[in-house]
Amino acid sequence: MLDLFVVLQANAVDVDVAMQWMKMGAAFAAAAAVFGAAWGIGKIGKTALESIARQPEAANDLRSSMIVASALIEGATFFAIVVCLLVLFV
Numbered sequence: 873m874l875d876l877f878v879v880l881q882a883n884a885v886d887v888d889v890a891m892q893w894m895k896m897g898a899a900f901a902a903a904a905a906v907f908g909a910a911w912g913i914g915k916i917g918k919t920a921l922e923s924i925a926r927q928p929e930a931a932n933d934l935r936s937s938m939i940v941a942s943a944l945i946e947g948a949t950f951f952a953i954v955v956c957l958l959v960l961f962v
Contacts, residue, residue, distance in 0.1 A: 899956070913946075920935065
């Protein structure tokens, strides 16, 4: 009976360690999603400003395209963060 208790207790510790690793992995995934989105939106802004500098008459079209693309990236980022939070708390 004592052997069974030791095995069950060891499994409980393993599950606790696995939960900690899972939480750390979710945190890293959320951070990677945010950094990737920040890099992507920065690249979109940089390219849009360069394009506006080359062709000022197309500024309105470029600005609206930039906003739409940034919004799509933000949506994907929020989805990734929500998935990471679900991993943490559900």
